[in-house]
Amino acid sequence: xxxxxxxxxxxxxxxxxxxxxxxxxxxxxxxxxxxxxxxxxxxxxxxxxxxxxxxxxxxxxxxxxxxxxxxxxxxxxxxxxxxxxxxxxxxxxxxxxxxxxxxxxxxxxxxxxxxxxxxxxxxxxxxxxxxxxxxxxxxxxxxxxxxxxxxxxxxxxxxxxxxxxxxxxxxxxxxxxxxxxxxxxxxxxxxxxxxxxxxxxxxxxxxxxxxxxxxxxxxxxxxxxxxxxxxxxxxxxxxxxxxxxxxxxxxxxxxxxxxxxxxxxxxxxxxxxxxxxxxxxxxxxxxxxxxxxxxxxxxxxxxxxxxxxxxxxxxxxxxxxxxxxxxxxxxxxxxxxxxxxxxxxxxxxxxxxxxxxxxxxxxxxxxxxxxxxxxxxxxxxxxxxxxxxx
Ligand SMILES: *Cc1c(COP(=O)(O)O)cnc(C)c1O
Numbered sequence: 001x002x003x004x005x006x007x008x009x010x011x012x013x014x015x016x017x018x019x020x021x022x023x024x025x026x027x028x029x030x031x032x033x034x035x036x037x038x039x040x041x042x043x044x045x046x047x048x049x050x051x052x053x054x055x056x057x058x059x060x061x062x063x064x065x066x067x068x069x070x071x072x073x074x075x076x077x078x079x080x081x082x083x084x085x086x087x088x089x090x091x092x093x094x095x096x097x098x099x100x101x102x103x104x105x106x107x108x109x110x111x112x113x114x115x116x117x118x119x120x121x122x123x124x125x126x127x128x129x130x131x132x133x134x135x136x137x138x139x140x141x142x143x144x145x146x147x148x149x150x151x152x153x154x155x156x157x158x159x160x161x162x163x164x165x166x167x168x169x170x171x172x173x174x175x176x177x178x179x180x181x182x183x184x185x186x187x188x189x190x191x192x193x194x195x196x197x198x199x200x201x202x203x204x205x206x207x208x209x210x211x212x213x214x215x216x217x218x219x220x221x222x223x224x225x226x227x228x229x230x231x232x233x234x235x236x237x238x239x240x241x242x243x244x245x246x247x248x249x250x251x252x253x254x255x256x257x258x259x260x261x262x263x264x265x266x267x268x269x270x271x272x273x274x275x276x277x278x279x280x281x282x283x284x285x286x287x288x289x290x291x292x293x294x295x296x297x298x299x300x301x302x303x304x305x306x307x308x309x310x311x312x313x314x315x316x317x318x319x320x321x322x323x324x325x326x327x328x329x330x331x332x333x334x335x336x337x338x339x340x341x342x343x344x345x346x347x348x349x350x351x352x353x354x355x356x357x358x359x360x361x362x363x364x365x366x367x368x369x370x371x372x373x374x375x376x377x378x379x380x381x382x383x384x385x386x387x388x389x390x
Contacts, residue, residue, distance in 0.1 A: 006366065008312040009184040009286070012250060012356035017242040024238035036237035041194075043244055048171045050196045052203040055232035055240070056210065059158045059180030059193035063128070064091040065230060066176045066195060069205035070152045072097050076125040079151075081111040082319040082335065082342040084130040087180075088156050089320055097125070099329060101321045103339040107275045109288075110137030112341070117145045126152035131160030131170050133274060133351075134186075134254070134283040139165050139173045154178060158193075161186050162251035164281040171196050181236075186250055186285055186356075187243040189236040251283050253356055258284035260360050261352065264367035270295060270374035286351040288316060289370070295377040299350045302373065306350075309369045316349035 024036050037055050045053035056062050072078060074096035080089045082101040089099045103115035111129045127146055129137050146153045153174030157163075160170035161179055171177030176199070181192035197203050208215070213227030232240075243250070261273060271289040276282040291297045299315045306313050319342045320326055321335035336343050353366055 005310045005312060006353045006362050007355045007357065008314050008351060008353050010355035010357055011183060011185075011188040011243075012246075012253065014242075014246070016246065017239055020238040020242040021235055024234050028234035028238065033234060036234045036241060037232060040237040040241040040244065043241060044194055045196060047244060047247065048169045048177065048196050050172055050177070051198045052196065052200070054195045054203065054206050054210065055237055056193040056195060056230050057232055058087075058182070058191055059156070059178050060087045060091060061210075061228075061230040062176075062178035062193045062195040063088065063154060063156070064094050065206045065209055065228070066154045066178065066202075067091055067095045067097065067126070068209050068228075069202045070126060070154075070175070072125045072152070075123065077121060077123040078125060079116055079119050079127045080320070081128075081130050081132070082321050082339045083109060083317045083346060084132065084156065084320065085158070085317060086320060086323070086325065087158070088128055088130055089326075098123075099320070099326070100124070101319070101326075101330075101335055101339060101342075103341050104132070104345075105137060106341050106345075108135050108137055108277070108280075109133065109274075109345065110135055111142065113138050113141035113145060115339070116142060120145075120149050120151070124149065124151055126154060128154045128156050129174070130156040131158075131163055133288055134160050134163050134285040135274060135276070136160065136163055136165040136170055136280045136282075143173060158182075158185065159285040160283060162247060162254075162281075163283045166279050170283075175199055176202060181240055181243075186254055186283060187240070187247060189232070189240040189243070192232050192236045192240060250356065254283050254285065254354070257354060257356075257358055257363065258282075258287050260363040261287050261367060264364055265289075265370070268371055268374075270371065270377075285354065286314070287354045288349055288351050290316075290345055290349040291374065293344075293348060295374060297374065297377055298347055302350055305373045306366075306369065311366055311369060312353060314351040316346050316351065319343055319346055322346075 041053040076097040079100045083104045102119045103112045105112040110132045155174035155177040157171035158180035163170040176197040179194040181189035210230040213225040303313045321330040
């Protein structure tokens with residue numbers, strides 16, 4: 001038994017980050033007030049391979065500004081996967097639009113292209129595919145369907161910085177891509193976000209709306225409309241720039257942590273881990289275990305047992321359509337039946353410790369503990385079928 005509690009997520013901070021933030025505290029004022037934001041945005045756009053990047057206080061605000069720039073509003077429908085953090089869908093309410101929840105794919109756990117297409121109506125204005133836990137959905141099909149029906153695409157890449165699909169970076173697929181730098185994410189600014197796009201028109205609208213609707217070049221303090229105030233501080237931008245300069249190392253570390261889990265769990269029939277396909281470079285933001293359904297172990301129970309062994313974990317997201325927050329929206333449609341994959345995986349899956357402070361020994365301890373816990377659930381000592389087997 002280890003004494004220290006093993007955290008579920010957290011960043012890697014070195015002297016480089018401390019140096020950059022200290023420099024920003026001392027020097028990023030007066031005519032240099034924006035130097036770190038400018039450098040961070042330029043470097044971020046180059047890293048993703050797009051023209052524009054706008055630093056923001058959160059990914060939630062990035063989605064809000066995207067919807068505003070696209071003119072999504074009252075009476076419009078936007079399709080989101082049923083499995084994601086509520087930040088993906090919450091901004092729909094801010095603009096008066098209605099969420100429609102589509103099912104996830106059984107392997108990638110990301111938006112199912114078929115389910116997405118089946119939920120399109122004459123009111124649908126946009127879709128928000130999510131790169132869940134560092135994976136990427138079948139983007140070719142999703143983009144093709146969206147183009148065919150004239151829908152905007154907002155790619156929620158909050159969990160997938162550094163992931164790739166057919167060699168292209170996560171965040172570069174939609175009309176806009178959005179990122180989060182919350183303390184739990186692969187790179188952090190404490191709190192923070194980024195919006196990226198190749199569309200100059202969208203970029204200009206985002207800049208306008210995030211700073212109280214001021215027209216560039218207009219008289220000072222002469223606002224055209226009531227806008228929003230969504231800016232990232234230069235101290236956060238300095239932290240973000242330092243993290244971005246280490247991004248290959250951070251991504252490599254995430255992938256190595258996953259490879260440790262894979263090695264220690266490769267022979268167990270009790271659980272399946274995140275999938276990866278040949279097309280996707282998965283960065284495994286959260287190593288996630290789906291318990292073999294034959295064991296009949298619910299995620300809440302497994303989390304309690306892990307906690308007794310000083311291991312923190314998190315539940316696989318509850319389907320958004322099952323949340324009290326969406327009781328009204330969900331009364332209009334039988335989501336439980338239609339989003340069958342979401343409703344079958346969610347109750348039996350947990351996020352395992354995936355923080356950047358993990359050691360190989362920590363991972364071995366987590367895996368050994370998992371195996372002991374799950375072994376007691378094997379009926380009559382009979383091994384269940386492996387969950388990937390037919
Ligand atoms: C973390 C996260 C967000 C929200 O990020 P904030 O910066 O906290 O607003 C959005 N979508 C997904 C999928 C996330 O995991």
